[in-house]
Amino acid sequence: MLLLTPGPTPVPEAVRMAMSTPTIHHRTPEFEAIFEQARGYLKKLFDMEEVLMLASSGTGAMEACVLNLCHSKALVVNSGKFGERFGKICEAYGKDFVEIKNEWNTPVDVNTIVELIKNDESIDAIFLQVCESAGGLRHPVEEIAQKVKKIRSNVMIVADGITAIGVEKIDTTHIDALISGSQKALMLPPGLAFIGLNAQALEIIENRGVGYYFNLKTELKNQRKNTTAWTAATTLVIGLVAMCELIDAEGGLDKLYADTAKRAFATNKALQALGFHIYPKVPAKAMSAVLDDDASKIRKILKTKYGVNIAGGQDHIKDTLFRINHMGLVNVYETAWTLNAVELALAELGKRAYDGTANRVFTQEFYQG
Numbered sequence: 001m002l003l004l005t006p007g008p009t010p011v012p013e014a015v016r017m018a019m020s021t022p023t024i025h026h027r028t029p030e031f032e033a034i035f036e037q038a039r040g041y042l043k044k045l046f047d048m049e050e051v052l053m054l055a056s057s058g059t060g061a062m063e064a065c066v067l068n069l070c071h072s073k074a075l076v077v078n079s080g081k082f083g084e085r086f087g088k089i090c091e092a093y094g095k096d097f098v099e100i101k102n103e104w105n106t107p108v109d110v111n112t113i114v115e116l117i118k119n120d121e122s123i124d125a126i127f128l129q130v131c132e133s134a135g136g137l138r139h140p141v142e143e144i145a146q147k148v149k150k151i152r153s154n155v156m157i158v159a160d161g162i163t164a165i166g167v168e169k170i171d172t173t174h175i176d177a178l179i180s181g182s183q184k185a186l187m188l189p190p191g192l193a194f195i196g197l198n199a200q201a202l203e204i205i206e207n208r209g210v211g212y213y214f215n216l217k218t219e220l221k222n223q224r225k226n227t228t229a230w231t232a233a234t235t236l237v238i239g240l241v242a243m244c245e246l247i248d249a250e251g252g253l254d255k256l257y258a259d260t261a262k263r264a265f266a267t268n269k270a271l272q273a274l275g276f277h278i279y280p281k282v283p284a285k286a287m288s289a290v291l292d293d294d295a296s297k298i299r300k301i302l303k304t305k306y307g308v309n310i311a312g313g314q315d316h317i318k319d320t321l322f323r324i325n326h327m328g329l330v331n332v333y334e335t336a337w338t339l340n341a342v343e344l345a346l347a348e349l350g351k352r353a354y355d356g357t358a359n360r361v362f363t364q365e366f367y368q369g
C-alpha cells in the first residue's frame with residue numbers, strides 16, 4: 001500500500017536499516033557523536049542558531065514553546081485544527097491569549113495581526129503554523145514576522161513548521177522559534193520533535209527556566225554538550241542522521257525543495273484539470289487539498305482498488321476533503337499513479353469519463369512546466 005498521507009510519511013529502507021542496529025546507551029561517547037552529527041544537520045536544515053530535539057510528537061514542541069516563550073499573553077492564529085491547538089495549550093496552562101479565527105481555507109490577514117500587536121502591549125508571543133495541515137494552507141509567516149518585529153522587536157514569533165521544514169526553504173530572519181516533528185517531511189517514525197531557536201529566543205529561555213520535562217533551559221544546557229536532559233530517543237536520532245545522509249545522497253536540500261514544489265504545483269494543475277476545487281486560498285507545498293462531496297468515496301476506491309492511502313479531512317470537513325502528500329522523498333511515479341487512480345475513481349463514480357487527463361497534465365507540468 002502506497003502511503004501518501006501528509007504525515008505520517010513512509011520511512012525509507014536505508015533509514016529503517018539504520019534503525020534496526022542494536023540499541024546503544026545514550027550516555028556514551030558513541031551516542032554523543034551521533035547526536036552531534038544530528039545537531040549539525042538540523043542547524044543546516046532549520047538555518048537557525050540552535051535546534052533542540054525532544055522525545056515527543058510535534059505537539060510536545062508546541063507545548064514547550066508556549067510554556068517557555070510566552071510569559072504574558074499569546075496571540076494565536078487559528079485557521080484549522082493545528083492552530084486551534086496552540087489556544088488549547090494556552091488554556092491548559094491558564095495562559096492569557098487572543099485568537100484570530102478564520103475559515104480553514106483562509107490564511108491569516110497580516111494587518112489584523114499588526115493592529116493587535118500595536119494595540120495590545122501585553123502580547124509577548126505569536127503562535128502560528130507555516131503550513132496549516134488541516135486545510136493545506138500557507139500562512140504569510142515571514143511577512144508577519146518582519147512587520148511585527150518592526151513594531152515590537154521583543155515579541156516572540158513562534159512558527160509551527162511541522163509540515164514546512166524539509167518542504168521549502170523558510171526565511172528565518174525574523175522567526176524566533178520554528179517547530180517540527182519527525183513523521184512528516186523527515187520521513188521518520190513519529191516520536192521526535194524539534195525546535196529551532198534564534199539568539200533572542202535563547203536568551204529568554206536561559207533567563208527563565210520553566211516546566212520540567214519540557215524545560216528548554218535544561219535541554220539547552222545538555223544538548224549543547226551533545227546529550228539530553230532525559231533519555232534520548234536514540235533510535236530515532238540514529239534514523240534522523242541516516243535520513244539527512246539520504247537527502248544529501250539524493251541531491252541535497254535545494255533539490256528536495258525544488259522537487260517538492262514541482263510535484264505540488266503539477267498535482268494541483270492535474271486536479272484542477274479533472275474539475276476539482278483546490279481548497280486553500282493559498283496552497284502550501286506540503287500537500288494538495290481538495291474539497292469535494294465525494295472525497296471519502298474517492299479515498300475508499302483508492303485504498304481498496306488501487307493500493308493508495310491518501311488522507312481525508314478533520315472535523316467539519318472530515319468527509320469532504322482529501323489530501324495528497326508531497327512531503328519527503330516522494331517518487332514522481334507515486335504521485336502520478338495516485339492522480340491516475342483519482343481519475344479512475346471519478347469514472348467509477350460516474351462523474352467523469354476516463355481519458356488520462358490527470359497523468360498527461362501532471363507529467364507535462366512536472367517535466368515541461
Ligand SMILES: *Cc1c(COP(=O)(O)O)cnc(C)c1O
Nearest residue numbers: 057058059082131133162163181
Ligand atoms: C502533524 C502536525 C502537528 C503535530 O502533531 P503531532 O501529532 O503531535 O505530531 C502539528 N502541527 C502541524 C501543522 C502538523 O501537521
